[in-house]
Amino acid sequence: MTGTLKNFRSICKKIICIGRNYSEHASELGNVVPSKPMIFMKPPSAFVVEPNKIIIPSEWDELHHEVELGVIIDKQCRNVNKDQAEQNIGGYCLALDMTARKIQDQLKKQGHPWLLAKGFDSSCPCGDFIDKNKLNLSSSVNLWLSVNGQMKQNGHTRDMIFSISDLIVYISKYITLEHGDLILTGTPAGVGPVKRGDQIEAGMDGDNNFKYSMKFNVAS
Numbered sequence: 001m002t003g004t005l006k007n008f009r010s011i012c013k014k015i016i017c018i019g020r021n022y023s024e025h026a027s028e029l030g031n032v033v034p035s036k037p038m039i040f041m042k043p044p045s046a047f048v049v050e051p052n053k054i055i056i057p058s059e060w061d062e063l064h065h066e067v068e069l070g071v072i073i074d075k076q077c078r079n080v081n082k083d084q085a086e087q088n089i090g091g092y093c094l095a096l097d098m099t100a101r102k103i104q105d106q107l108k109k110q111g112h113p114w115l116l117a118k119g120f121d122s123s124c125p126c127g128d129f130i131d132k133n134k135l136n137l138s139s140s141v142n143l144w145l146s147v148n149g150q151m152k153q154n155g156h157t158r159d160m161i162f163s164i165s166d167l168i169v170y171i172s173k174y175i176t177l178e179h180g181d182l183i184l185t186g187t188p189a190g191v192g193p194v195k196r197g198d199q200i201e202a203g204m205d206g207d208n209n210f211k212y213s214m215k216f217n218v219a220s
């Protein structure tokens with residue numbers, strides 16, 4: 001089954017994102033820490049891969065970076081328990097949840113959905129498929145991101161409020177998860193602006209010297 005997941009971006013039907021899953025990040029934007037996972041979606045047209053560029057839509061001047069661990073679903077699942085949730089994970093990827101923060105703030109004030117602020121083309125820069133056996137999530141994974149060589153985000157998955165299996169259990173109560181679907185598990189603190197011409201480098205470091213990094217340029 002996992003063989004086809006190497007091409008998860010071409011088979012992915014849903015990118016489900018978790019918001020405010022790190023308390024330090026919820027606080028930095030003045031948001032309350034949620035008591036249940038907060039979810040929203042991006043369309044698969046949001047994917048962009050190296051060496052393609054992140055494109056800021058013409059009427060906006062900047063975006064915010066959010067580095068996140070992505071979880072890729074292997075088997076279709078609905079209403080699963082924690083053990084089943086773990087068995088349904090096919091692998092992982094490193095991803096960015098690029099966000100038009102000023103638009104998101106306006107939408108929040110109006111009580112409108114965040115789709116435009118979070119789901120525009122190239123809002124989900126994404127790395128390669130990482131086999132589930134390569135990342136030991138029972139210890140912590142370090143997620144980091146720099147802009148033009150300056151470190152901006154440096155967090156650990158152990159600080160997630162809801163674990164990966166908690167998230168799959170919760171989502172699958174309401175939404176069937178399918179082979180190739182991607183869950184972005186939320187960003188640690190340190191989000192901030194990127195402008196046209198900036199370069200983002202992001203990475204994750206796990207146990208046994210596992211390291212993965214990727215670079216994305218923001219189109220001028």
Ligand SMILES: CC(=O)CC(=O)C(=O)O
Pocket residue numbers: 017018019020021022025029066097099185186187
């Ligand atoms: C405030 C947000 O944009 C929520 C989000 O995406 C997150 O990762 O947290």
Ligand SMILES: [Mg+2]
Pocket residue numbers: 017018019066068097186187
């Ligand atoms: Mg996010």
